[in-house]
Amino acid sequence: MNDELKYLSQRAAIGRLSRRSFLGRASALGLTAATANTMLAGAVRAAGPQTGGTIRVGIEGASTTDSLDPATTTNSAGTMVSRLWGEPLMILAADGSLEPRVAESVEASADAKTWTFKVRSGMTFSNGKTVTADDVLATIERHSGEDTKSGALGLLRGIASMRAEGDNFILELDQANADLPYLLTDYHLMIQPNGGKDDPTAAIGTGPYILKSMDMGVRVVAEKNPNYWNAGELGHADTVEIIVINDDTARVAALQSGQVDMISRVPPRTAGLIGRVPGVTVHSTAGPGHYVFIMHCNTAPFDNNDLRLALKYGINRQEMVDKILFGYGSVGNDSPINASYPLFSEAEQRAYDPDKAAHHFKKSGHDGPILLRTSDNSFPGAPDASALFQQSAKAAGIPLEIKREPNDGYWSEVWNKQPFCTSYWSGRPVQDQMLSTAYLSSADWNDTRFFNEQFDQLLVTARAELDLAKRTQMYADLSTIIRDEGGLICPMFNDFVGATSDRVDGWIDGHKGFGMMDMQAPLKMWATA
């Protein structure tokens, strides 16, 4: 590299030279803007995180009805706020592995039934109290008790007993589960003093920030926790401000006008245009979220596998990705699992094939239209996707009839009640969790009414298998069963699309977990201005 350029990029990285003048001089030296930008980003990363300043986040999805109690958190804003003040035992790292937080280390017995978490020594809550194994015990108790309202209840069903011994928190499971540490990364399970039993909404935890001002569904301001155990790694900015902007246009305008430094959920329709605004970068991250058409495998006419296959062959996946997601996503393969999960293996991609669809439809012996229910809130663009499906199925001679349902009450009256409708899943950190949540015969949310003994047995066996190669093969088989016999039509996985301005840096591409770097962006990024 040209020495002068190197010098300039370093000056720009430490803030002695403005980004704009760096780009100007770089282009004078014959560099394209794109190369110069990449170079600057590299130099900034090499210079490392800068401490201080304020990071302002514009986020969507929150409501004034939200509570600060992590047990009842249901949306991305709530998750991001919890991540500021609290930490679970372990958390998802950028590459999908586990990073210890409140737990310093974790050990499993050989049968994967007994798990011992060692609580980090010398750690304190933001109220000054020392974190003990009893606090961890109380937290897990609160989320798994009979009368809990916690959203994590489903994850914690398999616990036979738990106890605290000195620095150790020990969990005994009914059945072996090799994924247990992953389940405990859940965003509801923030470790609180006495488990939050005294005051669940106090927002006192071990996180890098302390909440200063909270107006749920409006704005939350947090300041650095001076006693944070992991300072230097996380929590670079002095202040983090989370502003709720639910309106898409207003959120984008706030980023453009410099009122916020990053925004979640850039609408795919306009993401291409926003990426062209100077000083703004759009980030698209593949995730486990998927938009689906679900059929009840036990209800006529969907109880016939040929009819299910006919519909699966009758959908044009690539067209959906192009027209519904505007390219911000990837094609699905009628299984809820994609490459964003650990232990994933590629399977043959099912493609749109009107001939095969017609063949299976004829074989099923069904006659007459098939009713598909949809609504605007089942996923963004669901009515349009349904219309595309109707057209592609029509080409195979399958008549689909679309019924538009109201948003109000869709989740209580249509989803998981009607035999064929549109829906979405935001995915789970590990395969076992996703499959156990929705495809096990006994699952609460078995929204495809999929009852398959072979599948159930294999899933339970895989859970206890500590040999990764064997486990990977089992998961491949499980996905194949759903793909060929299940009631799930999964045409697309949606990317998380967020955007940042050049006033912040440190974005990690392809961070596993939820969008906005698993909602850890305000902790891992830093302010540059």
Add this chain to the structure above:
Amino acid sequence: MSPILKLLAQRIALGLLLLFLVSILIFAGTIILPGDVAQSILGQSATPEALANLRAELGLNDPPLQRYLSWLGGLVQGDLGTALTSGQDIASSLGNRLKNTLFLAFWAAIISVPLAIFLGLLAVRYRDRWPDKLISAVTLASISIPEFLIGYVLMYIVAVKLRWAPSVAMINDSMSLGQKLNSIALPVAVLTLVVLAHMMRMTRAAILNVMQSAYIETAELKGMSMFVIIWRHAFPNSIAPIVNVVMLNLAYLVVGVVVVEVVFTYPGMGQYLVDHVSKRDIPVVQACGMIFAAVYIGLNMIADVVSILANPRLRHPK
């Protein structure tokens, strides 16, 4: 008792009676809303156990009459209850929102009411000439464009391109008055454009009506200037209809600004109400309903009283 005091007392008693009737309507209305609160709170992630637990905790199994009476009892003592969804005290969180809404409405009114009346007077003064036509055209155009569109257009030009005012109208207690005013500049501008036409047209029509009277001709013959005639003689006699339309628009500024609040992310009552309606948080919806009703009834009462006081014939009934 002087007749005016008696009149005031009558009006206030009538207003309270109305409020009481409204409270019955609101309660009955929220009871028959479809959907289940517990289901709406837990959303897609509801398990049957969690639903049953939540329903019992929220007291949704008590009979409606008992719930109405205990609610009304609390209401009279100023206790609005706690929100089902977040468990927070409604009075304190609502108080904050109401304060913000009134702040926005106040500044919008301070700008729009005098401006509308002045423009109305101006339109009468230059009746059927170009200033009149220009004022009418501009105000009618601004009332005809949907307010969210005006909001987006202003946001693009003023906030994104010129950067004069922020696009997110977020205010909080730590801001100075100047900062707050800068923050709400755009929503105030939009609201002003929306309510201007109505008040301006009414002022113009009411004054023109009076201008046909014989005493205006007399004033003209005395040699008074046109503007003084309008201000001294015509305006006082057309106050009643103007006050009525001004009050209607003030009420709109308080209860009808949901769209503007959403577009500019302003933490007012509208967004608060909408969030709670979609979650079926009935105590909050009822409290908001009562406050909106009280604002409407109160402002209309003021309009009545002012128009009575402004009219000697009504002030001294035979």
